[in-house]
Amino acid sequence: MTIDVTPTEDAEARLAALVELSRRARALADAVVLTDVPESEVTAVAAELAALTERLGALRRESPRSFELGPGGVPRNVGNAVTGSANPHALPLVVRVTPERTVRAELSFRPVHAGPPASVHGGVSAMILDHLLGEAVAAAGFPGVTGTLTLRYRRPVPYGEPLVATAEYTRSEGRKTWAEGRIALPDGTALAEASGLFVTPAGWLGRGAGDETGSKSGQAPVRER
């Protein structure tokens, strides 16, 4: 995997502007799903948005930014659909690895994530848990891609309320690694639970810290098996 940019002061300032643009785009999406303004106003705003989209499209990349090194050599993935601060689709989820190598994220879904009345679409919860389980296997030294993901939806997941998502590695066998996770209320009441099997692609084995496809790319070093 190649690294997109060498960070410079200008690149960081430009990224900060993209992060702000993404934040405003998220607010726009929520405004779209909640607006009750008259049709004429909706039509006028749609026309303005078309013009803005054209301005942004004047210079286009082939794909969103991927893994890259930020200041201090810290890996990041600002274009990621779940965690990317420069991707309007992302919450963005901020994932922390605990000293025990479990992972944890505090999150709050928004109206744009609605599925059933007053609650979050099950596929959106699955997306968050898929990512979090992936972070858990990576934190344990067994990075991989999702092979299977199983969810149990225990209670409706609300939007607009603080929630906590956690996940942990459970076991590994050859290139297969299992993890479990959940989205819960702050008091620990589980709303959605997930278990998943992740497969380390054969091409990732034998790569560790310092390899171009290892830690430099933001992918955790692969543990000996």
Ligand SMILES: CCCCCCCCCC(=O)SCCNC(=O)CCNC(=O)[C@H](O)C(C)(C)COP(=O)(O)OP(=O)(O)OC[C@H]1O[C@@H](n2cnc3c(N)ncnc32)[C@H](O)[C@@H]1OP(=O)(O)O
């Ligand atoms: C720090 C950064 C953290 C980032 C976290 C990111 C989390 C996001 C995770 C994702 O969303 S990844 C995107 C969704 N997943 C994919 O796109 C995966 C697409 N599938 C593939 O690329 C390949 O099918 C895959 C790498 C999963 C397997 O291909 P292989 O050719 O390596 O599998 P192979 O046939 O050699 O099988 C190896 C073992 O895995 C098992 N296996 C393979 N695919 C499986 C599967 N899908 N489900 C369960 N088991 C599977 C297979 O049975 C076998 O088990 P055994 O060793 O016991 O025989």
